[in-house]
Amino acid sequence: MPQIAQLGEFYSSQIFWLLIFFGITFFVVGRGMVPKVMDTVASRDKQIADDLKAAESARAQADAEEAAWRTRENANRAQAQGLIADARGQAAAAAAQRLAVAQAGIDATIVGAETRIADARRLAADEIETVAADATREIVSRIAGLSLDDAAVRGAVKENLVHG
Amino acid sequence: MAAEAKLDPMHQFQLEKLAGADWNIAGYNVAFTNSALWMAIATLALIVFVAGGMKRAVVPGRWQMAVETFTGFIDGMLAANVGKNGKKYVPYIFSLFMFILFANFLGLMPLGVVGVHAFTFTSHFSATGVLAVLSFAIVLIVGFSKHGFHFFSLFVPHGTPVGMIPIIFVVELISFLVRPFSLGLRLFVAMMAGHVLLEVLSSFVISGGNNGPIMFVIAGVPSFVLMVGICALELLVAGIQAYVFALLTCVYLNDAENLH
Numbered sequence: 335m336p337q338i339a340q341l342g343e344f345y346s347s348q349i350f351w352l353l354i355f356f357g358i359t360f361f362v363v364g365r366g367m368v369p370k371v372m373d374t375v376a377s378r379d380k381q382i383a384d385d386l387k388a389a390e391s392a393r394a395q396a397d398a399e400e401a402a403w404r405t406r407e408n409a410n411r412a413q414a415q416g417l418i419a420d421a422r423g424q425a426a427a428a429a430a431q432r433l434a435v436a437q438a439g440i441d442a443t444i445v446g447a448e449t450r451i452a453d454a455r456r457l458a459a460d461e462i463e464t465v466a467a468d469a470t471r472e473i474v475s476r477i478a479g480l481s482l483d484d485a486a487v488r489g490a491v492k493e494n495l496v497h498g
Numbered sequence: 499m500a501a502e503a504k505l506d507p508m509h510q511f512q513l514e515k516l517a518g519a520d521w522n523i524a525g526y527n528v529a530f531t532n533s534a535l536w537m538a539i540a541t542l543a544l545i546v547f548v549a550g551g552m553k554r555a556v557v558p559g560r561w562q563m564a565v566e567t568f569t570g571f572i573d574g575m576l577a578a579n580v581g582k583n584g585k586k587y588v589p590y591i592f593s594l595f596m597f598i599l600f601a602n603f604l605g606l607m608p609l610g611v612v613g614v615h616a617f618t619f620t621s622h623f624s625a626t627g628v629l630a631v632l633s634f635a636i637v638l639i640v641g642f643s644k645h646g647f648h649f650f651s652l653f654v655p656h657g658t659p660v661g662m663i664p665i666i667f668v669v670e671l672i673s674f675l676v677r678p679f680s681l682g683l684r685l686f687v688a689m690m691a692g693h694v695l696l697e698v699l700s701s702f703v704i705s706g707g708n709n710g711p712i713m714f715v716i717a718g719v720p721s722f723v724l725m726v727g728i729c730a731l732e733l734l735v736a737g738i739q740a741y742v743f744a745l746l747t748c749v750y751l752n753d754a755e756n757l758h
């Protein structure tokens with residue numbers, strides 16, 4: 335077993351070189367490089383944590399802004415609804431008023447027209463009476479040879495037209 | 499004789515002086531051996547590996563991700579075992595874990611295919627013992643500097659009856675003092691056993707082949723199949739032993755850092 339057989343010859347060399355090379359490892363790698371590697375990891379973890387925190391606060395702010403916007407939006411909508419209702423009421427009132435005016439004008443026109451129609455009908459009836467009386471008188475004088483009084487003929491015609 | 503030596507499963511652990519056979523420091527020989535060479539290779543590979551992960555990009559690439567996974571793993575292990583006081587031990591535990599891990603893996607590399615023989619210096623207790631003593635020394639230094647003589651209360655668990663304190667103290671002290679040995683020997687034994695097993699099985703394959711086709715089918719082929727499986731197991735063991743070494747050091751540091 336060389337580990338024991340050669341111990342006397344080589345123990346000092348083994349110890350010396352192990353201390354040398356482990357020392358180099360410790361001071362160059364352990365003390366020199368490892369802290370930098372761990373710094374990198376720590377700064378990355380910190381950056382990730384910071385970024386997450388920033389994102390979280392940004393989201394909270396966005397939520398707050400959205401809530402504020404929603405409140406404002408609801409108020410605006412309510413105000414707009416109020417304006418629309420007012421405008422609708424005013425428009426309805428104005429329309430009703432204009433309708434009333436128009437109705438009055440139409441009624442007056444209708445009354446005038448009806449009066450005119452009644453006058454025209456009366457005139458037409460008088461005309462027919464006159465024509466009928468003349469025709470009757472003419473017919474009587476031709477057929478019976480009678481010369482009738484104008485007023486009598488007219489009275490008889492009137493009676494027949496009314497009761498006819 | 500030389501051909502026979504190649505089938506010796508312990509030959510792979512032979513230390514050889516590569517340079518400086520006469521280098522001495524205060525009378526002690528510090529020749530540069532094949533073991534020292536593989537320590538250097540492990541160190542270099544580790545430096546290259548971690549340096550590759552130092553791009554410090556916010557969005558890491560694959561390599562950086564791999565390095566950060568290891569540092570995060572060690573950081574998590576210390577956080578779980580020692581708590582937030584454990585952060586300052588990350589450089590040491592990381593170096594320890596990665597150094598052993600690289601040593602174990604480099605020793606398992608199939609470099610024999612290209613004629614280079616990988617040497618696993620973690621299969622020598624003269625190397626693992628140094629790491630174990632180092633960890634144990636750190637535990638002692640931290641324990642005594644932080645708690646002074648109160649650190650000895652570690653050997654008297656809570657709720658020990660007064661009459662039992664002397665016995666318990668001795669038992670706990672022994673179990674505490676055994677720690678560096680168990681720490682160093684565990685790694686050394688696990689690595690050595692695995693490498694011996696692979697070597698023995700590979701000698702079965704070669705010897706079986708040398709003894710004709712029937713022996714090759716009976717002994718060689720099953721040994722080869724078993725070897726493939728054991729190789730996978732050894733890769734697992736290489737990781738687990740590095741993890742156990744680092745984890746136990748964390749547990750011991752916890753005793754020193756947070757005295758109950």
